[in-house]
Amino acid sequence: MRASLRALAGAVVTVPITLLGLALVTFLIGRVMPIDPVLAILGDRAPEDVVARTRIEMGLDRPLPVQFFRYITQLLHGNLGNSVMTSHPVTEDIAHFFPATIELATAAMLIAMLIGIPLGVFAAVRQGSRLDNVVRVFCLTGQSVPVFVLAMLSLLVFYAKLGWAPGTGRADVVFQDMVPEVTGFLTVDTLLAGDWDSFRDAVAHLAQPAGVLAWFSIAYIARMTRAFMLDALSGEYIITARAKGLSAARIIWRHAFGNIAVRLVTVLALTYAGLLEGAVITETVFSWPGLGQYLTVSLLNADMNAVLGATLVVGLVYVVLNLLADMIYRMLDPRVR
Amino acid sequence: MNALTRDWLLSDSPASRRQAAWGRRYRLWLQFRGHGLAMAGLCVIVFVVFVSALAPLLAMQDPGAQDLAARLAPPSAAHWLGTDELGRDLYSRLVYGGRITLGMVLAVVVLVAPFGLAVGCVAGYAGGVADKVLMRVTDIFLAFPRLVLALAFVAAMKPGVESAVFAIALTAWPPYARLARAETLTFRNTDFVAAVRLTGASASRIVLRHIAPLCVSSMIVRVTLDMSSIVLTAAGLGFLGMGAQPPSPEWGAMIASARRFMLDEWWVPAIPGLAIFVVSLAFNLLGDGLRDVLDPKQS
Numbered sequence: 001m002r003a004s005l006r007a008l009a010g011a012v013v014t015v016p017i018t019l020l021g022l023a024l025v026t027f028l029i030g031r032v033m034p035i036d037p038v039l040a041i042l043g044d045r046a047p048e049d050v051v052a053r054t055r056i057e058m059g060l061d062r063p064l065p066v067q068f069f070r071y072i073t074q075l076l077h078g079n080l081g082n083s084v085m086t087s088h089p090v091t092e093d094i095a096h097f098f099p100a101t102i103e104l105a106t107a108a109m110l111i112a113m114l115i116g117i118p119l120g121v122f123a124a125v126r127q128g129s130r131l132d133n134v135v136r137v138f139c140l141t142g143q144s145v146p147v148f149v150l151a152m153l154s155l156l157v158f159y160a161k162l163g164w165a166p167g168t169g170r171a172d173v174v175f176q177d178m179v180p181e182v183t184g185f186l187t188v189d190t191l192l193a194g195d196w197d198s199f200r201d202a203v204a205h206l207a208q209p210a211g212v213l214a215w216f217s218i219a220y221i222a223r224m225t226r227a228f229m230l231d232a233l234s235g236e237y238i239i240t241a242r243a244k245g246l247s248a249a250r251i252i253w254r255h256a257f258g259n260i261a262v263r264l265v266t267v268l269a270l271t272y273a274g275l276l277e278g279a280v281i282t283e284t285v286f287s288w289p290g291l292g293q294y295l296t297v298s299l300l301n302a303d304m305n306a307v308l309g310a311t312l313v314v315g316l317v318y319v320v321l322n323l324l325a326d327m328i329y330r331m332l333d334p335r336v337r
Numbered sequence: 338m339n340a341l342t343r344d345w346l347l348s349d350s351p352a353s354r355r356q357a358a359w360g361r362r363y364r365l366w367l368q369f370r371g372h373g374l375a376m377a378g379l380c381v382i383v384f385v386v387f388v389s390a391l392a393p394l395l396a397m398q399d400p401g402a403q404d405l406a407a408r409l410a411p412p413s414a415a416h417w418l419g420t421d422e423l424g425r426d427l428y429s430r431l432v433y434g435g436r437i438t439l440g441m442v443l444a445v446v447v448l449v450a451p452f453g454l455a456v457g458c459v460a461g462y463a464g465g466v467a468d469k470v471l472m473r474v475t476d477i478f479l480a481f482p483r484l485v486l487a488l489a490f491v492a493a494m495k496p497g498v499e500s501a502v503f504a505i506a507l508t509a510w511p512p513y514a515r516l517a518r519a520e521t522l523t524f525r526n527t528d529f530v531a532a533v534r535l536t537g538a539s540a541s542r543i544v545l546r547h548i549a550p551l552c553v554s555s556m557i558v559r560v561t562l563d564m565s566s567i568v569l570t571a572a573g574l575g576f577l578g579m580g581a582q583p584p585s586p587e588w589g590a591m592i593a594s595a596r597r598f599m600l601d602e603w604w605v606p607a608i609p610g611l612a613i614f615v616v617s618l619a620f621n622l623l624g625d626g627l628r629d630v631l632d633p634k635q636s
Contacts, residue, residue: 014473021477025486029493140625144618146569148576148592149610152599160600277482281573295485296577299492311489315481322480 011323020072022315026308027071031064080309085301090309093294098313099184100170101283101290105275107210112217112271117264119218120225124233125252135222142219147278151212151285158208165208168287172201209286213278217271224267228260235259262332269325273318368630375626381619389435396429400586409602418608421595427608430586434609437587438616441502441571442564448506450560453513454552458544460514461521472518475511483508483566484573491579498587501580505570509563516559520552554631562624565617572613588613 038055039046046054055061059070074080080090123135158165166172170186179186179193187206190199232238233256241251280292287293291310298306347364351357369375388395397417404424412419418427460471478486487504494500524530525548533547574580575589583590588609595606 014476017473018477018480021474022480025477025481026489029489140618140621141614144565144569144614144621146572146576146589146610146613146617148573148589149606149613152592152596152606152610156599156603273482277484280484280488281576284577295488299488300578302492304492307489307492311481311485314485318482319480 008327011327015319015323018319019316022312022319023072023075024068026312026315027068029311030304030308031067075312080312081305083298083303083306083309085298085303085306090305093306094291094309094313096184097289097291097294100186100288101276101279101292103185103187103206104210104213104283104288104290105272105279107206108213108217108275108278109268109272111210111214112221113268115214116218116221117225120222121229121252121257123222124226124229127230132226135226139219139223142216145215147212147216147281148285150215151209151282154208154212155285166201166204168285170202170205170289171198172205209282209288212286213275213282216278217275220271220274221264221267225260225264228263229256232256232259262329265332266325266329269321269328273321276314276317365630369626372626372629374622375629378619378622378624378626381615382623385435385616385619386439388432389439392432392436396426396432398426398429400425400430400433401584402426402429409598409605411602412604419602419604421591421605422598427605430591431588431608431612434586434588434591434612435616437498437581437585438568438571438613441498441505442567444502445505445509445567445571446560446564448502449510450513450556452506453510454517454549454556456510456514457517457519458521458549458552461518462525462540462544462548464525468518471514475514478508479511479515481508484570487570487574488577488579491574496579496582498581498585501571501574504574505567508570509567512563513556513559516555517549517552520555521548524548524551558624558628558631561620561627565620565624568613568617568620 038051038058038060042051042054059067062070078091080094082088083090083093086093119135119138123132126132154165155168159167179189179195179198182189182192186202187199190196190202233252235256238251238256241255246255276291279288279290280295282288283290283292284296291314295307295310295314298310345356346360348356348360351360402425404420407416407420407424408422410416410420410424416426416428418431421427421430456471456475460468483505486508487501490504490507491500494503521544530543530547533543538547571580572587572589572592575587576593578590578593581587581590583594591609592606595602595609598605
């Protein structure tokens with residue numbers, strides 16, 4: 001336990017430095033842009049004295065380090081500036097759009113775990129078999145398809161041709177804004193409201209983008225599970241367990257899988273972070289009103305406050321997830337202590 | 338290859354350094370040739386490189402030439418892969434698009450690999466404060482998801498191929514630095530480095546002549562595996578309108594502009610989509626094979 005406390009103390013020092021670095025990167029990106037932030041707010045027909053006054057009000061006449069200090073102070077107050085596009089504070093926008101992304105990523109994660117882990121385990125148990133090769137090819141294709149191509153293909157097949165899936169978006173028009181927003185997760189909100197039709201609609205809309213997003217993680221999870229299992233199955237304690245006459249299922253799931261579960265937790269946390277990234281493109285194709293779509297729409301409108309705010313939040317979540325993965329690993333695996 | 342060269346290459350007691358080096362390469366090649374999938378990947382890439390290089394000869398017409406009378410035509414003898422919404426020949430655009438994709442991949446790799454190698458070797462060999470600072474900077478860049486940071490960066494500059502290349506490079510170098518550092522750490526305290534140091538070699542000479550070359554083989558594996566993700570990121574940026582701009586025949590941008598016709602003329606977006614998939618898969622297969630040959634402990 002003491003070692004994990006020491007690791008926690010180390011994280012207390014390094015994580016803020018990393019976060020400060022993240023803020024510095026977004027700050028600098030905001031400064032290299034050719035668009036004048038003053039003109040972006042006032043429009044290019046504003047009188048010159050107004051432009052000059054606003055420039056001073058925004059602190060843009062001060063030296064860069066001073067500006068950065070101001071930026072950090074504002075960040076710590078939860079102020080990411082206003083979005084030009086929605087004219088709301090960026091923090092509010094993000095709070096509004098982020099739950100949809102978390103809902104999508106979580107659903108994708110569940111699908112990926114339920115398929116990826118057994119796939120990896122079976123591929124490892126039957127190493128070199130046909131199943132193993134199928135999994136291997138599947139993993140490679142999973143890594144090679146662009147998300148947007150898979151998303152469009154899925155829409156073409158399941159929506160347009162087969163009619164199995166509803167169209168894009170989070171809910172059908174008839175169900176829109178039917179239930180009060182409590183958690184921001186539409187599936188949970190509809191359940192809380194007890195509105196079963198809305199719930200079914202929300203799940204149906206969630207299934208397709210989540211499935212597409214999950215595809216990539218299935219490949220990654222299956223590959224890592226296979227590698228870990230191969231490693232575990234070659235251990236001497238497995239031979240002992242076999243010699244004792246334990247059933248194959250018990251050896252695989254209790255002895256080998258039990259040993260790799262901790263390492264898998266790390267992989268899962270990293271996968272979840274990766275899903276946030278994949279969500280950017282998936283959301284754009286499926287018109288899913290989450291942070292990814294907010295980011296791309298802001299990009300096309302050169303709404304820099306919104307772009308940098310969203311980037312920073314995604315970076316923050318990424319760092320926290322990495323940290324969590326590391327902590328869980330240290331706490332659960334006695335060998336690292 | 339005649340038997341004489343073969344014997345010279347496979348000799349157990351090479352007479353010169355050159356013979357030993359070529360012999361080693363030949364053995365690696367023999368090993369690599371045994372990987373069916375990796376060879377398939379290599380063939381696809383060689384094919385794409387050739388097609389891109391010879392694009393002006395292979396294309397049936399100018400990739401920008403419009404023929405509004407023949408909009409969204411299905412594949413035919415005149416247009417092997419059909420036409421897009423402006424009546425441009427999809428086959429010609431595909432062939433020219435390969436140039437953009439391969440060019441971007443090459444540019445990113447040329448920017449990233451030497452930089453990552455340098456950062457990693459210096460951090461690993463110097464140790465101490467330099468190591469801490471360099472690795473902290475690396476961690477910061479690793480903390481952003483790749484596509485998101487690239488998007489923010491491109492948005493700040495002007496969307497286009499050059500910005501996309503810089504943006505991808507900016508997000509791609511940290512893993513190389515990490516890898517080079519890890520390799521350097523394993524060599525740093527070996528006897529041969531100590532011996533070189535005893536002969537009075539300077540730190541820069543040790544890093545440049547003795548450590549960096551040893552990191553190269555794992556860098557090659559990493560670069561090849563990474564190329565597939567560079568292809569995907571470049572296409573993703575193009576798709577989101579942040580990479581190559583229309584009317585450029587970049588594959589991702591082609592898919593974005595053909596998205597509207599997906600339900601009826603599905604082949605218009607499907608063809609560039611397939612191209613991205615094939616090239617990316619080929620790089621993955623090649624990288625997998627190279628890893629087995631060059632870096633057996635990794636696989």
